[in-house]
Amino acid sequence: xxxxxxxxxxxxxxxxxxxxxxxxxxxxxxxxxxxxxxxxxxxxxxxxxxxxxxxxxxxxxxxxxxxxxxxxxxxxxxxxxxxxxxxxxxxxxxxxxxxxxxxxxxxxxxxxxxxxxxxxxxxxxxxxxxxxxx
Ligand code: B12
Ligand SMILES: *[C@@H]1O[C@H](CO)[C@@H](O)[C@H](O)[C@H]1NC(C)=O
Ligand SMILES: *[C@@H]1O[C@H](CO)[C@@H](O)[C@H](O)[C@H]1NC(C)=O
Numbered sequence: 128x129x130x131x132x133x134x135x136x137x138x139x140x141x142x143x144x145x146x147x148x149x150x151x152x153x154x155x156x157x158x159x160x161x162x163x164x165x166x167x168x169x170x171x172x173x174x175x176x177x178x179x180x181x182x183x184x185x186x187x188x189x190x191x192x193x194x195x196x197x198x199x200x201x202x203x204x205x206x207x208x209x210x211x212x213x214x215x216x217x218x219x220x221x222x223x224x225x226x227x228x229x230x231x232x233x234x235x236x237x238x239x240x241x242x243x244x245x246x247x248x249x250x251x252x253x254x255x256x257x258x259x260x261x
Contacts, residue, residue: 129241132211138181152164154250155171155173156254157254157257159171159231160196161255161257163257163258170214172196182228182247185248185254186198197214198256200214210242211227212226225259227256228242
């Protein structure tokens with residue numbers, strides 16, 4: 128029979144290793160919202176993806192956390208989610224505007240060749256959602 132003190136000690140040992148494991152499944156990223164058409168100030172957000180998680184998952188989590196980030200997307204039959212609007216501003220084919228996906232890592236900026244449903248961010252990357260013209 129365990130004393131209550133021993134029981135709590137045993138429980139603590141069981142629980143302690145579990146806590147960091149949950150955090151280690153969070154890959155931190157930043158999301159910046161910028162606008163090459165109006166040069167409006169950049170808005171910055173911090174969020175995370177789970178291990179090998181897609182950008183869309185991080186964007187949904189960020190939207191649900193009510194920090195002022197919102198987005199909508201349409202479903203393309205071939206390529207999946209197409210980012211349509213961010214923070215209330217939508218791309219418009221008549222104006223030839225769209226939300227461009229860029230990524231800043233260490234010392235370079237890349238323009239991924241996949242969309243928000245396929246891109247898998249790496250730790251500490253800055254994802255740039257940039258309103259732009261084509
Ligand atoms: C033109 C074009 C665009 C235009 C489309 C607008 C327009 N009205 O023309 C614009 C500039 C908006 C665009 C944007 C992007 N594009 Co694009 N685009 C093309 C391109 C060159 C031709 C598409 C086309 O007109 N097809 C003919 C029409 C008749 O068919 P459609 O099915 O109606 O075409 C639509 C879809 O292709 C859709 N679309 C275009 N790009 C993308 C990207 C994604 C992720 C989705 C879901 C849909 C989508 O828009 C077209 C018009 O409505 C193709 C390459 C190719 N040769 O096919 C790349 C292509 C489809 N795009 C691609 C990519 C990666 C992007 C971006 C993610 C680039 C970026 N890093 O920002 C962004 C989308 C970001 C977002 N908002 O979600 C990739 C998709 C690969 C993949 N598996 O995800 C392709 C294949 C090029 C490549 N790099 O390999 N694109
Ligand atoms: C970025 O850094 C890597 C390694 O640190 C280097 O190989 C690469 O050339 C650098 N790229 C640029 C654009 O400076
Ligand atoms: C990301 O940043 C954190 C905190 O600065 C650091 O501990 C970690 O090593 C970085 N990871 C990568 C892959 O750069």
